[in-house]
Amino acid sequence: MPDFHEAIAFSQAHEVPWPRDPQADPARWGVHHDDPAPYNRLRGPVHVRGGVSGVVLRGGQEAAAWGEPDRSDQTFSVAKTYLALLAGVAHARGLIPDVQQRVGETLPGIGFDGPHNGQVRWVHLLEQTSEWQGSCFGLPDTVEHNRRVAHDPKPPQGKKGEPRQLQAPGSYWEYNDVRINQFALALLHLFRRPLPEVFEESILRPLGGGAGFRWEGYDDAWTEIGGLRLQSVPGGTHWGGGVRISARDQARVAQLLLADGVHRGERLLPAGWVERMRTPCAIAPFYGWLTWLNRDGHLFADASRESWFMVGAGGHYVWIDPAHDAVVVVRWLDPARAPGFVSRVARAVVG
Template sequence: MQDDLQQAVQFAVDHESLWDRHVDGAWGVHVNDPPPWNRLLGPVHDRGPASGTIAVDGRVLAAWGEPDRADLTFSVAKMYLALLAGVAHDRGLLPDVDEPVRVRVPGIGFDDARNAAVTWAQLLQQTSEWQGTYFGLSDQADHYRAVNFAAPPDGRKGDPRPLQRPGSYWEYNDVRINQLSLALLHLFRQPLPEVFREAIMRPAGASENWQWVGYDHAWVEIDGRRMQSVPGGTHWGGGMSVSANDQLKVAQMLLDEGAVAGRQILSREWIARMRTPCEIARFYGYLIWLNTDRKIFPSVPASSYFGVGAGSSFTWIEPERRMTVVVRWLNPAAADELFGRILHAVDALHAA
């Protein structure tokens, strides 16, 4: 019933993120890092209120807060990097994700003995164990990283961890994701925000009211053009600022298996790969969170999958219900209950 939907929306409003709305307060991920990594390297901005939107078959059922406000979405940007890898795959730039990265983009940190075996698929699944620095930022910064939806690590954040064979160990590591972004930049030889705009956002019907920026010093020159490498989140600043309504357009494209208004903008094959569980971390696909065996969010179906960002931001795709949901600035402790409430409300509307 409509009352159930309103109550779900009120629940989201009542369980707003504990982060301050202003960046000079208790705000961000970097504040929990040990020195020297506990500082911003790129621009950030104040956040808006708890916001979001719920749609079924592309029809918006509810919206709250400021769904048109472009807000930092943190690691939901990882999902966007996975979409860009799909664009590269569909264009023939990345025909084999199991090929070592160094084959197509030599000279950017994958050529030494430690990293020579690292593949694109391992980077996309966060199993690469890549070792090095991304514009001076060491992968060690995210060793023993704790995340809400995975088992706790057995070490202290930022301490050096004995590295395993690439592909044999899962770790949520923002530096390695940023290194993937740098590799994609060299693969496209074009700034990733430009590729994302022309290949994904405009075809999906999104507005132009978004931006994806990098760290202040993260610039390279390719083919005589100076380009900024963008991160897969906002851990150390920068990242993707985008509205809930624009994120909903991307979610709808994923729900429709890469099609928008009858036009295939991303292959079904790639989206299927994104949703395939990693063998050693079955809750994870290609930079998206999977609800395999309903372990992450017990209140919603196993078919659901998510882009998740600190703060917290969620993009939720639920294929069985033809439902897309974007939630911004939610206390993550309330996520499962909120999603269960939304699911119940949508089912009640359908049954009415």
């Protein structure tokens, strides 16, 4: 069995420089501070976090664990990938028969109508190429215009939050949490049930997980569907809320993707869905369906080129490595030190 002690010690020595209690030093916790006023404030709950934790699976078996792997903590944009899994569940149930279908054809009246937004297809939402325009629960898409994220090789055109000229849906890639939240709202209307319930029922429980799992929405993100008042959830913790989950459950989800959506002989995701999630977007080849790819080694030079990742602010990384039949989860790692951690794990795996 590979020796991961060096990688574990490295991660524990380089915790993200955020306070563990968001209330202790609010100015150093989270990512909402970078938004233009009045959108630079929290809109949903945040929680005291744990320290650096992680899990490594090899061949589906736990090879290493450290920190508090069963602690349920917020995981920021790792939740975006969970929306892609829910879209797969919707596809399996016939709710999204074709990802090339325009969203407004199925869900009129929720923001996907008109000359521009009416051209948005499900695949655009999955690739972050929708260029959707509007406000989702009081947050305008423009607050995320020109956003720069660490793994995006494309420089922004201007200052964050400065409106730019929109392109045709499908023709421009931009990491945009407001559009992701609009995607989550669309999925809520499809399922007509709270997304946390669907995710736990369709993914986590069949995997043997779910202890401590929560998916929280913004305080004012409520809508009525079929006479029921339902809370829509965000695809991250940018403005608070989002997914709370343990490292072991994150590893369970990643192992499901490594196994092409099948767990113990049961297909939880439709055939071909996982392969499409890790296929490069034509105009952003570093990205798949709400996942980060490493095809050219740009993301992490020492990870295999088959590797793909779920990534969240605050130092959350879920690494799926088909080349070595491995899954690696690390939480609350200083992002500046992530390459060093990946290098040490890669050396241990190769042996």
